[in-house]
Each structure stands twice: as structure tokens, then as C-alpha cells.
Amino acid sequence: MFNEESIKQVFAAAFIIVIIVFAFFIIRPIFFAIIFGLLLAYSFNPINRWLLKKIKNPTFTASITCSIVLIIMILSLWFLLPTLISQTFDTYLAIQSLDIISIMKKNLPFLFSNPEISKNVEAVYSTFLSSTANSSLKRFTEIVSNLPSLVLNLLVIIIVFFYGLRDGDKIVDLLRESLPFNKNTTNRFITKSKQVTFSVIFGRIIVGILSGLLTGVGFFIVGIENSLLLTFLSIIASIIPLIGPWIVWIPVVISLFIVDRVYAGIFLFLYGGIIVTLFENILHPIFVSRTSKISTSLALIGIIGGLLVFGIFGLILGPLVMAYLSVLFELYIENKKPS
Numbered sequence: 001m002f003n004e005e006s007i008k009q010v011f012a013a014a015f016i017i018v019i020i021v022f023a024f025f026i027i028r029p030i031f032f033a034i035i036f037g038l039l040l041a042y043s044f045n046p047i048n049r050w051l052l053k054k055i056k057n058p059t060f061t062a063s064i065t066c067s068i069v070l071i072i073m074i075l076s077l078w079f080l081l082p083t084l085i086s087q088t089f090d091t092y093l094a095i096q097s098l099d100i101i102s103i104m105k106k107n108l109p110f111l112f113s114n115p116e117i118s119k120n121v122e123a124v125y126s127t128f129l130s131s132t133a134n135s136s137l138k139r140f141t142e143i144v145s146n147l148p149s150l151v152l153n154l155l156v157i158i159i160v161f162f163y164g165l166r167d168g169d170k171i172v173d174l175l176r177e178s179l180p181f182n183k184n185t186t187n188r189f190i191t192k193s194k195q196v197t198f199s200v201i202f203g204r205i206i207v208g209i210l211s212g213l214l215t216g217v218g219f220f221i222v223g224i225e226n227s228l229l230l231t232f233l234s235i236i237a238s239i240i241p242l243i244g245p246w247i248v249w250i251p252v253v254i255s256l257f258i259v260d261r262v263y264a265g266i267f268l269f270l271y272g273g274i275i276v277t278l279f280e281n282i283l284h285p286i287f288v289s290r291t292s293k294i295s296t297s298l299a300l301i302g303i304i305g306g307l308l309v310f311g312i313f314g315l316i317l318g319p320l321v322m323a324y325l326s327v328l329f330e331l332y333i334e335n336k337k338p339s
Contacts, residue, residue, distance in 0.1 A: 032313050033153040037160025039316060041168060043201055044069055048165045062166035066158065080228065087226040185331055192330070196323035204299065205316060208239035211280050215245040218271040222264045224252060238280075239315055240303055245276055298322045 027034070044065055051061040164171065172190065179186045215238070216231025224230060230252065234245040249272040256265035299319045306318020 029149075030153060030156045032310070033156040034160050035317065036313070037157040038164050039201065040069065040157065040161045041164025042197060043206070045165065045168060058166045062162050065165055066162050069161070070158065083228050084232060087229040091226050091229055181331075189327060189331055192327045193324060196327060197320065200299070200316065200319045200323060204319065205239060207280065207283050209235050210283065211238040211245055211276060212236070214279055215249055215272060215276050218249065218268055218276070219252065221271075222256070222261075222268050236315075240300070242300060244280065246272060249276070298326060 047068075048061055048065040051064055052058060055061050055064075176186055176190060179189065181189060212231060212235030215234040216227060219227035219230050230248055234248045237243045237247050238245045249268060253265050253269045253272070256262075256268065299322070302318035302320070302322035303315055304318070306314025306316075306321070308314070310317050
């Protein structure tokens with residue numbers, strides 16, 4: 001038979017479960033906004049700490065840091081986003097108007113030796129163009145229709161960013177008290193988590209962004225059309241392990257030689273091969289020590305899986321999740337060993 005105490009425990013457990021379920025449904029639409037706000041707080045925490053040494057007021061310093069970042073982001077979007085959208089449409093129209101089939105017939109004649117095969121290749125290319133256009137239009141329509149939701153998510157990002165800067169140490173202390181490990185394991189987990197977070201955020205993301213921007217400088221110097229779009233693609237490529245900005249600037253170099261811009265092609269080849277490559281190889285070890293660097297295979301698996309599950313946020317979340325999982329396994333194996 002149930003006594004009064006057991007009934008109270010059942011009701012308390014049911015109440016806790018109901019609260020957790022409601023919290024899950026509340027947080028789910030803004031989960032990525034919360035994560036992005038925390039990542040912003042972590043990224044700009046060094047600036048906030050420097051300001052805190054000067055001003056000694058956590059709320060005021062967090063407000064200053066947030067304001068600086070917001071002003072930079074708003075100005076960047078205000079000036080760069082229209083140009084980026086325009087260059088994207090221009091590139092799509094240029095590709096659509098380009099007679100790819102004739103170029104393929106000239107350079108790959110064996111694909112068109114059979115009339116039936118030639119017809120299939122032309123049909124596949126036509127289908128690819130139409131599906132790309134429909135997909136792009138659908139995505140653009142979704143962004144416009146979800147504009148109120150985007151504004152709310154941006155508000156959540158700002159709030160989490162501010163409180164993450166102001167109360168970062170309290171959040172770490174709360175995490176330390178909440179983890180189901182002993183004190184030694186908890187401290188080691190938090191230390192290793194800080195290392196892998198630093199590795200992913202600064203070693204992969206920040207260095208990737210800087211490498212992509214440096215590649216874009218070369219595009220602007222040479223006078224490449226749609227340089228902003230190519231710079232954006234270089235940034236994405238620089239973040240992904242084993243790829244890098246070379247996958248963008250090498251085709252551009254080849255295209256310059258094709259259109260008889262030989263000197264521009266030579267300059268961009270030397271610029272990308274020497275300056276951009278040296279920048280990556282020097283800056284990455286400065287930001288990331290060998291002990292805190294996550295393996296390239298784990299980062300690559302995390303990025304690919306993260307992109308499939310989380311979309312563009314997977315570039316950051318995927319490697320972080322895999323890195324934290326690696327840390328947990330490492331600590332588990334260490335604790336299983338005899339002292």
C-alpha cells in the first residue's frame with residue numbers, strides 16, 4: 001500500500017517532470033539563439049575582462065562590450081548584406097547565362113560522343129539549374145516569412161550575450177556544482193572543456209574567418225568581380241578542416257589565366273600560396289596549443305554531422321559536441337585506470 005510520504009514523492013516527481021517538459025517546449029524554439037549568445041559571450045569575454053579591470057563594474061562593462069559588438073554587426077549587415085545578396089544573384093544569373101554545355105563539349109568531347117548521353121547530360125544540367133533556382137527562392141521566401149521569429153531570436157541572443165558576459169563566472173560555478181562527478185573530475189572536465197572550446201572557437205572559427213578575409217583582400221586587389229561573395233565562401237571553406245581557402249582562390253587563379261589576365265593570376269597564386277598559407281600556419285599554433293587541439297577527424301565529423309543536423313550552426317556546434325564527447329571518454333578511461 002502507498003503511504004502518504006510515497007504519494008507526496010510521486011506527486012513531486014510528476015510535478016518536476018511536467019516542469020521539465022514545459023521548459024523543453026519553451027526553450028526548443030530559441031535553443032540555437034541561446035547557444036549562439038553563449039558562444040558570443042565566450043568569444044568576447046577577453047575584451048570584457050580587460051574592460052572590467054579598468055571600470056570595475058560588471059554590468060557596465062558587459063553593456064559596453066555588447067554595444068560595441070552590436071554596432072559592428074549592425075554596420076556590417078547594413079553595408080555588406082545588400083552587396084552580398086546582389087552578388088549572389090548576379091553570380092547565379094551569370095552561371096545561368098553561361099553556355100556550360102558548349103564548354104563541356106569542347107573540353108570533354110568523350111561525354112558527348114553518343115547522342116543519347118549528350119541529351120541526358122543536357123537534361124541533368126537543366127534540371128540542376130531549375131532545382132537550384134527553386135531552392136534558392138524557397139529559402140529566401142522562408143527567411144522573409146520568418147522575419148518576426150528572427151527578430152525574437154536576435155533579442156534572445158542579445159540577452160544571453162549580455163548576461164553571459166556579466167555572470168560568466170557564476171554560470172561556470174553553477175555548472176561545477178551541477179555536474180554528477182567528484183570534485184577532481186569536475187574541475188578537470190571544466191578545464192579540458194575550456195581548452196577544446198578555445199580550440200574550436202579561436203583555433204578553427206576565428207582563424208578561419210581571418211584567413212577567409214585575408215583571401216578576400218587578394219580578390220579585391222586583383223579586381224575580381226563578386227569579390228564579397230568569394231570572400232564569404234573563403235571564410236566558410238577556411239573553417240572546415242582539410243579544405244581551406246585554396247578551394248576558392250585556385251579556381252579564381254585558373255579563371256584569370258583563361259581570360260588572359262596572366263599577371264593578375266600570378267599575383268593571386270603567389271598571394272594565396274605564400275601569404276594566406278603562412279598566415280594560417282603561423283596563427284593557428286599561436287591560438288591553439290598542441291595539448292588542447294582536437295583531432296582533425298573529430299572536427300571534420302562534427303562539422304559534417306553538425307551541418308546535416310543543425311544547419312549553418314553545425315559549423316560550431318558539431319565540433320564542440322564531438323570535442324566534449326571526446327573529453328568525457330578521456331576522463332572515463334583515466335578514472336577506470338588504477339591510481
